[in-house]
Amino acid sequence: MTDPEQGPPTSENPPAVDPPTARRSGLRNPERAVRGLGAGTLGLEALVLLLAIQPIRVVGGDLSGAAIGAVVALAVAGFLLAGMMRRPWAWNAGTVLQGLLLLAGLLHWSLFALGVIFALVWAYALHVRRVILG
Structure with missing residues (x-):
């Protein structure tokens, strides 16, 4: 309806329209985009952990069997969590994974x-998730 005080709608006087219920982020599917960010972060972390074993052994000194086992276990957990980002608890589990990697620093x-670097990346991913999903 037009407001009688405004007169009929013209190019100078557009009709009153209710504000659209637009998404904050402008993404078609913000939940999916955030899941992709989390999965990509965890997958990249797992890949870097696996690829870092040999350079750490060669350059960084002696890497014990326990440390190698911990790296492989953390990488497998990272790949599994990357595939489970649809689950609501996966974000919390990813945060725990970052803490475990920091604890592996004792080895x-x-x-x-690596734990500090990926904890910062994960914190940024959590920040983006909070901004996009609200």
Whole structure:
């Protein structure tokens, strides 16, 4: 309906329209985009952990069998969590994974360095998730 005080709608006087219920992010499917961010982050972390074993052994000194086992276990957990990002608890489990990687730093200093880097990346992913999903 037009407001009698405004007169009929014209190019200078457009009709009153209710504000659209648009998504905050402008994405077609923000939940899917955020899941992809989390899965990509965890998958990249797992891949880096697996690829880091040999350089750490060669350059960083002695990497014990326990440290190698921890790296492989964390990488497998990262790949599994990347595939489970549809589950609501997967984000919390990803946060726990970052803490476990930091704890693996007790086995070798380079694992702590990787833990700090990926904890910061994960914190950014959580921030983006909060901004997009509200």
